[in-house]
Amino acid sequence: MLIPHPLLGLRDAQEFTYLGDASLMARPDPDQPDAEAAFADYVFLRDNPAGVHRELWFHEQGDRSWLVVTRNTVTHEILGAELATDVARRGA
Amino acid sequence: MTRIQGGLIDRNRPLSFRFDGRSYSGFEGDTLASALLANGVRLVGRSFKYHRPRGIFSAGSEEPNALVELREGARREPNTRATVVELYDGLVADSQNRIGSLEHDLLSVNDLFAPFFAAGFYYKTFMWPRAFWEKLYEPAIRRAAGLGSLSMLADPDAYDRGFQHPDLLVIGGGAAGLMAALTTGRAGASVLLADEDCRLGGRLLAEGGVIDDTPAADWVAGVVAELENLPNVRILTRTTVFGAYDHGVYGAVERVSDHLPEPGRKVRQTLWRISARHAILATGATERHIPFGDNDRPGIMLAGAMRAYVNRWAVTPQARAEDPVAIFTNNDDGHRTALALAARGVPLAGVIDTRSGVSSLGEYRTFAGATVTGTKGRKGLSAIELRHGGTSEWLNCGALGVSGGWNPNVHLASHHRGRPLWSDEKLAFVPDDNGPQGLLVAGAARGEGSTAEALADGARVALTALEALGISGTAPAIPVASEEPSAIEAFWHVPAKGRAWVDFQNDVTVKDIKLAHQENMRPVEHLKRWTTLGMATDQGKTANVTALAVMAELTGKTIPETGTTIFRPPYTPVSMGVLGGGDTGQRFRPRRLTPTHPWAEAQGAVFVEVGPWMRAQYFPRAGETHWRQTVDREARAVRASVGVCDVTTLGKIDVQGPDAGEFLNRIYANLMGTLKPGKVRYGLMLREDGIAYDDGTCACLAEGHYVVTTTTANAGLVYQRMEFARQCLWPELDVTLISTTDAWAQIAVAGPKSRELLSRIVDGFDMSNDAFPFMGCAELTVCGGLRARLFRISFSGELAYEIAVPARYGNALMERLMDTGKDLDVTAYGTEALGVLRIEKGHATANEINGQTTATMLGMDRMVSRKKDSIGAIMSRREGLSGDARRLVGFVPVDAGEPVVAGSHLVAPGDPVDMAHDQGWITSACYSPHVGSSIGLGYLVNGDSRLGQEFIAANPLEGQSVRVKAVSAHFVDPEGERLRD
Missing domain, CATH: 3.50.50.60 (FAD/NAD(P)-binding domain)
Structure with missing residues (x-):
């Protein structure tokens, strides 16, 4: 697999380590009254879509940036990749 | 010899080779298969299940039959297709899957029992008694049914x-x-x-x-x-x-x-x-064949392969040049083979064509609307039976080319x-x-x-x-090639009373497919697995489509409705060695050496693998005959005077920026942002699910500049996690991270004389307890100007320091410390003594923080600050974790001569040893020279209120059962006076 790194261009997937669903970026607010339930969902529950999936990849053998990669889990087609920092700053 | 003129072989370069111990010759450009055919060798192997005599079937990588063991010794390669082995001088190959000679394979008796060996035979027969499967049935079956054997020697090649x-x-x-x-x-x-x-x-x-x-x-x-x-x-x-x-x-x-x-x-x-x-x-x-009765004799091959042997390798397919050759076909391509053979002077017995009304394309006899229904010839074809117009006749021939169309x-x-x-x-x-x-x-x-x-x-x-x-190109002139007739009419198999092989490699016959149909193994994927059709080295390249057609006929479905199995890589067999791509042995995983490795090697250290690292485990001295002697001496030396140990492998992460303190507050469970420059604090990290993750120290070198240390094992993972937090969770924090594990060599200097030793190498740095107290840190120079970092931290419980210098100076620093401290009896210690010292002090490591334990169990629940949010804080408070009653305590054997064994489970005396009565387990154990007996750490239910009680430490795996007593986890200096001294 090849991942289009926003800064470094096409990179082989072997350079990356995979974490999983990009929803891990949406850490719940610890000050909310239902924080424990929200954290339980956040830690343990993931969607497992057959199709388009936004997921986190770490460029460990590279520039050590975290990327949000949009991948079709059925075809393995990669639809895009963004720096996770940019995604997080946007609040998406 | 059946070599003819022409071909793409170099007759000026004769080559000699051996097959089954006999010498033969061929030419440069030959394959092993073409050279064997040229020498009149038709019998080259035995079939997988029935040990039927088999010959060369194809001229390419699709070969199902002609599998040999190529080369000798460590280079022996089983299941090599003779059709793709290029001949070289001195080549050695042996036939396989036989007992005794290839001509008189003792296991050919299997063929007599063929009625019992139909598809599914093993599944149904060897069910009982169950225990016989592993010891009796399976080894016997594997011996009889199989392919080549491995050399069992290491691959010598790169x-x-x-x-x-x-x-x-x-x-x-x-x-x-x-x-x-x-x-x-x-x-x-x-x-x-x-x-x-x-x-x-x-x-x-x-x-x-x-x-x-x-x-x-x-x-x-x-x-x-x-x-x-x-x-x-x-x-x-x-x-x-x-x-x-x-x-x-x-x-x-x-x-x-x-x-x-x-x-x-x-x-x-x-x-x-x-x-x-x-x-x-x-x-x-790839050409396919047409199954008919007894269609597996040596001498029966694909018609297109015959053409290849004649034209490219100048070899005719029969054993003797005068033997006639026949063709069985359902298409014009079979006739092209007949023409090719006739053109090279090969005698033709005729073309048997399933199509009625077809006529010869050249000077040979064509049997139109005819089929081949049987064959003769024990170790090689001698005659075929053909049926046409309602009559049968036998036709003598030395080889038969079969063409069923091309896939x-x-x-x-x-x-x-x-x-x-x-x-x-x-x-x-x-x-x-x-x-x-x-x-x-x-x-x-x-x-x-x-x-x-x-x-x-x-x-x-x-x-x-x-x-x-996006490249512009021009259409080339298309070269002119001669016309090739290619008409074909569907014909899939000749109904036979006997066996008609579809897949030669796995001995799957038309009957087996019928049986699969009867047993309702009708979907192609079931058909494949039930009959083993299309498996092994050729993956059914010459068999699959034919088998589908037979199944389609049986089910009354069309071929497309029947479908194909899934195609998966590899196209042809790939050696495991090449998949490693050279990453074998030492290159399989790079070894990381600590900066003091050369020095430790010179001391005769015994090394231990710690992840990818090689660490000195202990440093035996002359006269020491057991590792325990060495380790006891090293541990005692630390408590008595001073010891040195390379601790570079612990992870170091440099954290800098105006928001570094806030960032660390969110990473660590305990407060870290309040740490002042020049101070070090112990820190505990949790996973987001609330389980304890990693521990270490955090040093504040200057305002907004921290060094986080991690355990050796988690160095990379903690760094990755911190980058995740920085980039994905809190990008608003102004902080940067970099791993400096390899940049700094770090040496622990521990023991009551550590201050004295270090004061000899620092450049005018005040080492006094007041100026540089416990949990202090500083940047300084040593040995006359060498940049260094000094941390007053202790893993052993003694007065201790860790000193870091740029990695390239690590070895020299170690030598200097050993040299300077001779009169202090400075002693190098390895990971084994390091472990003894920390167990004696009751410090947790990966044995205690193992991914199943919590801050509460470690006795650190109050460290999880409620004044701030941090990773794992919320989840650590859930009932299942915060309510855990197990606590980390120490253990000593009641009889001081008995061992404490890590992994043992604890039960109250008199209780049965089972999980219902489980009271916890021993996490770490060692012999403590300080205590004078084995000691251990472990988790015990309500441990902190049960000190002094006795338990059974049960190790059922080794039939061990030791009476132990729960004690404080701090075997050494429980008040911590020594490290503050």
């Missing part, structure tokens, strides 16, 4: 890997592939042309036709010469593209030196990882699970356009199989590829 990034990958160098490479190469695209054969040309070499009025082999040579002169074209022969992967990545194996007696200084094979923008699949087609080699086009489409017109599966993105198919691989079609199709598809690449 392998390599390489990467290619062409615009266009052309897979296959036959008529279509050559035209595709030529068209795209001339247009300036970077082209990689790969072919599994040792020379380009594909079937053109086997057909011996004429292209543009020149012999096909000469035309090929001209094209290859032009391609070799194009700097943008690279040709890899002896290279099989074995799989299509995601995003235009293809795997290929180049057999660099398999055609040589030994690789010498070369690698044996190279694994190529090819990233191609586009690819053209021009892999040609396009669609494999790679289907590696992404795309299923090929059935063409009623071509009677073959052809690729759908749902193949891997960027892959185009050309020539016979998509059913455009005649030479003229393949040449034109290769050029046409090449232009499509160029357009997709």
Whole structure:
């Protein structure tokens, strides 16, 4: 697999380590009254879509940036990749 | 001898070789198969299940029968297809799957019991008694049924890997592939042309036709010469593209030196990882056969293979030149073989054609509307029975060519699970356009199989590829090839009373398919697994489609409704060695050496693998005969005077920025942001699910500059996690991270005389307790100007420091410390003594923080600050974790002579040893020279209120049961006075 790194261009997937669903970026607010339930969902529950999936990849053998990669889990087609920092700053 | 004139062999270079101990000769350009045929050897192997005599069936990588053990000693390679082994001088090969000689295989008795060995036999028969399976049935079956055997010696050869990034990958160098490479190469695209054969040309070499009025082999040579002169074209022969992967990545194996007696200084094979923008699949087609009764005798082979042997290797297929050859076909291609044989003077017994009303294309007899119904010849074909017009007759012949049509080699086009489409017109599966993105198919691989079609199709598809690449190209002149008749009529198998083999390699017959149908194993995937059809080294290349057709006939469905099994890489067998790509032995995983490794080696240290690191485990001295003596001495020396130990492997993460303190507050469970410059604090990290994750120290070197240390094992993971927090969770924090584990050599200096030792090397730094107290840190210089960091932290419980210098000075610093501290009896200690010291002090490591334990269990629940949020804080408070009653305590044996064994489980005396009565477990244990007995740490239910109580530490695995007493986890200096002194 090849991942289009926003800064470094096409990179082989072997350079990356995979974490999983990009929803891990949406850490719940610890000050909310239902924080424990929200954290339980956040830690343990993931969607497992057959199709388009936004997921986190770490460029460990590279520039050590975290990327949000949009991948079709059925075809393995990669639809895009963004720096996770940019995604997080946007609040998406 | 059946060698004839002509062919693409070099008669000036005779080669000698041995097969089953007998010497033979061949020529340069021969394969082992062609050379065996030339010597009249027809019997080359025994079949998988029935041990039937088998001969050479094909002339290529699809070979199901002619599997041999090639080479000797450590280089012996079982299951090697004789049809693709290039002959070299001194080649040694042996037949396989036999007991005794190939001629008189004792296991051929299996054939007599064939009625019992039908599909599913093993599943149904060896069910009882159950215990017999592993000890009796399976070993016996494996001995009798199988292929070649391994040498059981280490592979002596080297392998390599390489990467290619062409615009266009052309897979296959036959008529279509050559035209595709030529068209795209001339247009300036970077082209990689790969072919599994040792020379380009594909079937053109086997057909011996004429292209543009020149012999096909000469035309090929001209094209290859032009391609070799194009700097943008690279040709890899002896290279099989074995799989299509995601995003235009293809795997290929180049057999660099398999055609040589030994690789010498070369690698044996190279694994190529090819990233191609586009690819053209021009892999040609594989002929299929027509099953009939007793169709597996040596001498029966694919008709197209006969053509290849005659034209390319100048070998006729029968054992004696005077024996006539017959052809059995349902199509015109079979007649072409007859013509090719007749042209080379091979006597023909006739062509048996299933089609009625067909006539000969040349001077030979044709039996129209006829079938072959039986054969004779124990170790090689001597006669065939044919049936036509309601009568049967026997025809003497020494070889029979069978042609049932051609199956396009669609494999790679289907590696992404795309299923090929059935063409009623071509009677073959052809690729759908749902193949891997960027892959185009050309020539016979998509059913455009005649030479003229393949040449034109290769050029046409090449232009499509160029357009997709955005490169302008011009259509080449299409070379003129002679007309090739290709009419075909569906005919799948001749009904037989006896066995009619479909898959030779797995001994699957038409009857087995019928049985599968009876047993309701009708879907193709079930058919495959129930009968083993299409498995093993050839993956059913000559069998699958025929088997589907038979199943379709039985079910009354059409062939496309019956469908194909899934095509998966590799296309042909790939050695495990080359998949490693040279990463074997020491290169399998790089070894990390600590900065003081050379010094430790010189001391005769015993090393231990800690993840990828090699760490000094202990430093034996003359006269010490047991490791315990050494470790006890080292541990005692630390408590009595001073010891030194390389602790570089602990992870170091440099954290800088205005928001570094806030960032660390969120990473650590305890407060870290309040840490002042010059101070160190112990820190505990949790996982987001609330489980304890890692611990270490955090040093504040200056305002906004911290050094986080991690355990050795988690160094990379903690760094990754901190980058995740920084980039994905809190990008608003102004903080940067970098791992400096390898940048700094760090040495622990521990023991009551550590201050004195260090004060001898620091450059005017005040080491007094007031100026540099416990949990202090400083940047300073040592040894006359060497940049260093000093931390007053202790893992052993003694007065202790850790000193860090740039990594390249680590070895010199260690030597200096040892040299300077001679009079203090400075002692090097390894990881073993390090472990003893920390267990004596009751410090947790990975044994205690093992991914199942919590801050509460560690007795650190109050460290999880409620004044701030941090990773894992919320989840650590859930009932299941915060309510855990187990606590970390120490253990000593009641009888001081008994051992404490890590992993033992604790039960109250008198209770049964089972999980219902489990009270906890021992996490770490060692012999403590300080206490004078074994000691241990462990988790005990309500441990902190049960000190002094006795338990049974049970180790049922080794039948051990030791009475232990719960004590404080701090065996040494529980008040912590020594480290503050």
